[in-house]
Amino acid sequence: MPETSAKVMVVDDEPMNVDLLRRTLQRQFEIIEATSGQVALEWLEANAGGVAVILCDQLMPGICGTELAAKVRVRWPAIKFVLVTGVDEADEVIAAKKAGIVDDVVGKPWVAGQLRARLKELAGVAP
């Protein structure tokens, strides 16, 4: 059982990244996996939001990270959104951060401890 009841959704089209994130976070959070933006939206729709934080890759086929963030912010404004990206200086990422659509941007490769701490902070659970 995870330490907290907070749910974190991991969205990435790369299964090995999803595995890694699960491995990194499963002791602290309940993990919901989604392999695309579309899958993520469907799950959220069916579960009335229902996650505290979404951890999402930026570059994915179909709906990209910032697009998903914009939709989520409108539909479920309480959900915190963290973008995981290899191109943290890309224009759309900077714009999304400035516009307040995403709460944080994490560059790859990330450091496990820091990521856990940041997610706990965003999910509002004691570190």
Next chain:
Amino acid sequence: MLEQIKQLLEGSVDAAVVLDPDRRILYYNRAYEASTGLRGRQLAQVVADGARCYEVFPLEICKTECLGCKAKDVGRALRVDEIKAVRGDGEEMTFIVAAVPVELDDDTQVIIETYRDVTADVRIQRRLKVLLERERQAKQNLEEIVRERTQELRHAQATLVHQEKMSSLGRLVAGIAHELNNPINFVYGNVDFLGQYMEDLLGLVQIVDRTELPEPVRASFEEAKKRVEFEFLVEDWRKLLRSIRAGAERTASIVQDLKTFSRTGGGELQETDLVAGIETTLNLIAPLLKNRIEVKRKIATGVPRILCNAGHVNQVFMNILTNAAQAIGGEGWIEVKIQQVDDNKAVEVAITDSGPGIRSDTMAKITDPFFTTKDVGEGTGLGLWISENIVRAHGGTLKWHNHTPEGRGAVFVVTLPIRAPDTAGYGQVRGGNHA
């Protein structure tokens, strides 16, 4: 006979005088009268008073030699073209002067001088000459302009080609960096879990090892431990994990450098740490320096960040440092000196190498586009040209000289203002040399 001569000359359009051997005027025609600028009676009086020709109407040559006298001496007609004279009213005129000595019936000798007014002809000729010269000049200018424009076009094309190349390279590098990020992330992120799992498994093995086992089980357990070289494995797995992590970290830092290099900021100016930028560039060219070239850093404290197009400015240092590394044949050193100058309004980066220096005959040409001293295929001859343009667009300067009086060791000094002008973003690129 004199009378006949007078009749002959009277109607002539050329001015004419008949002189006695002493050069007193015996006769003058109407055209002569007009040329002197004296009124009829005045002239008549002067002539009646025994005036000599050079007193009445002096020609330019009268001062040095008298054509009439000469004609008399040689006993034949003489002629001189383009003789200047100032008319009575002050206007400068040009004449063709002819002098003919004539023996009269009474054995006295006279000199007939005629003056043909060619002032207008000379003026027209002169004007024509000027016009022809002007036309020749215009043609030459046109050729010059065509040459210049062709050169400018060539430069512009070269710039475009280079910019396109750099932008393709930037996209390629950014793409590679992104593609490498994911796999590095797996390796880097998973390696700690692998470590944890190994600890857990070894813990289990140790528990079993400490437990009292029935003899056949213990024997086969010990046998298995020997087979897998358990003691060595316990010692080695941490080393293994460390090298995997180090490899991943190193790859991640290369990817980070590539990302920095490819980031041109879309023409935007950004606060940039030059010292860090140069450090990154040195990392990127590490394969060129490896074990061969020592890098000496002389970095002043408190060098401020400067507002510039980071991608372009990094490119400048990349070019200079690459040139320096390539110039050093065997072992050597590169010195990078960074300090504030110009009342702390600018930052100066001086890069000195221990190479052969810049040859004096190429000193002025090294920033010309397409000029290269490298072998075919090694250099495009555009690097320093682009660099100079980037620096110039930032309102800075790029200067170079040799380190020693014997002309060894090139020194490149880049000076950039703390705040570049807004136009620096897109780096206006102009012709080569020090235009």
